[in-house]
Amino acid sequence: MTDAIEEYILSHIDDEGDLLRNLNRDAHVNLLRPRMLSGHLQGRLLKMFCRMVQPKRILEIGTYTGYATLCLAEGADDDAEIHTLEVNDELEDFIMKHLHKSKLEDKIHLHVGDALDIIPTLNGVFDLVFIDANKRHYCQYYDLIFDKVKSGGLIIADNTLWDGKVLEIPHHTDKQTIGIQEFNDKIAKDDRVEKVILPIRDGLTLIWKK
Template structure:
């Protein structure tokens, strides 16, 4: 209960998420199967703040879902920023576009529908910021694909890296998502090309700075 009170205190003392994101959140909870996958108010404000600090010109998001996080990244990025966001589930395209079309930031955002592993090599950009929030089985593959496409001094953010605490457990052999997150965390620990820290926010948020 105390943790819930702390979270509520935080939410009442940070910037509001705004009407568009509130409506998107409500729409997702009514119409989508797994609305808790949305980044949400606190994480959304964090993503905006990271963009304010880093001032990225080119941003890549792997895993659009509802475009909640996408819009938060767009809020914090400069007017001339370019955001490429990839969503594998084509059934979400109508939901995504419905809300993007309502945003004055939509011209910054380029939506790609399809498999990120196939799409990433086709995007001709060196990215300043990458947000990974897609299939946990493939986090290591995403990381390997984007690493050379991130500038030195660029920021990579990976979501769900504590995975409801399952990273502390021995996963069942069929639990490929937990296995994928554990493998990603173990790989990062040994990667001396980067500096990294895990923030225990929501489901775990790892910040990775490329040397």
Template sequence: MKIIHLILIKLLHFVIYFLLEFFFNQYFCEKSNLMHFISEALDEYVVAHSENEPDLLKALTRETYQKVLQPRMLSGHYQGRVLSMLSKLIAPKTILEIGTYTGYSALCLAEGMNADGELHTIDINEELHDFQRKYFDASAFGDRIHQYTGDALEIIPALETTFDLVFIDADKPNYPAYFHAIIDKMNSGGVILSDNVLWSGKVIEPLQNHDISTKALLAYNALLKEDARVETVLLPIRDGLTISRVL
């Protein structure tokens, strides 16, 4: 009976996982086309004529899709190469990432780090810590990537460093709060990258009362436009990527 009970529990866990993945995929498959602002054929051309995706990141992507819920949260090949290129142009000594997920974007950003640079990445989900660390350690940057688990708004004030590059890709309602938490920790000339700022085009649709994420992003985009401490350009890359340079 004990063995049967354990089998039933494992079966129940599998069914719950499958249903969650199914409904997530159904919802986001419908939304995914809204995250591309050019045709599929032109998108394929853009990717084909950009830098190749490193083998380690291909492996990370495969395992994310096999084992982790919401795999579309990955930055992906093209945006990953954009993040890598921006980091290489900046050559940051210190990087902060808010929202690690499975570590894809952290590894892309790390490619541009100064020779003695360090990357600090924060995520709320402790379940992904070991997954992230496996790929960090398999890279050339493992000993220079520092993981933090918990609420970024509590962790950031305790970080005793300033930053040349920050990437925000976490819960959308807190985007304005993240900006206020990091702005005084930015070095002059530093860059803040913000992901998903077009939010599948919802930023130009009638705002629904219950849609706190879109409301927060509208406020955040306005904040970046109006704040005299930064100069900002919003790019229609994937779901929208903002580049803000700290003055």
């Protein structure tokens, strides 16, 4: 997608609002990898998915700045709850600073720690899961959450085109690319779900549990 096309798209969709715009700016000034942030287009898409699915319980694996978290919260009903997992405890202050500025804060429950340890402790069923964490562990995340997703639930996985590296033969030390390739292959073969990859930003896979 060219810069001109992206600008055209952004000028013809809903505004992200001051809170998310300021969060984005804060991330670019103060964080090392601001590109990891979901951003305006993907954020509006996540909100729209919530409008359509109307999930009551959402699980986000990989909070980072909380940008996507807030977008999910915007689209979810008032009585919905969002559990978001972040492994980097140094990001907690940044995340909470912006959550505290939002009227949606009460919907959101931040869990700090390794998702592989936290997910087994979460009880109940989720209607929507957003995976955007360590690419090495995507297959493990999927296996851990699958039985916790209701039939008819939606799983969304980010970065599944991985800058086009999915088309390459990765070096054996490139565990992130290998992890994404293995995940994509696993989903393609899983007949328990319907799936489609959207070529938006770095690839977004929609997985619907039958």
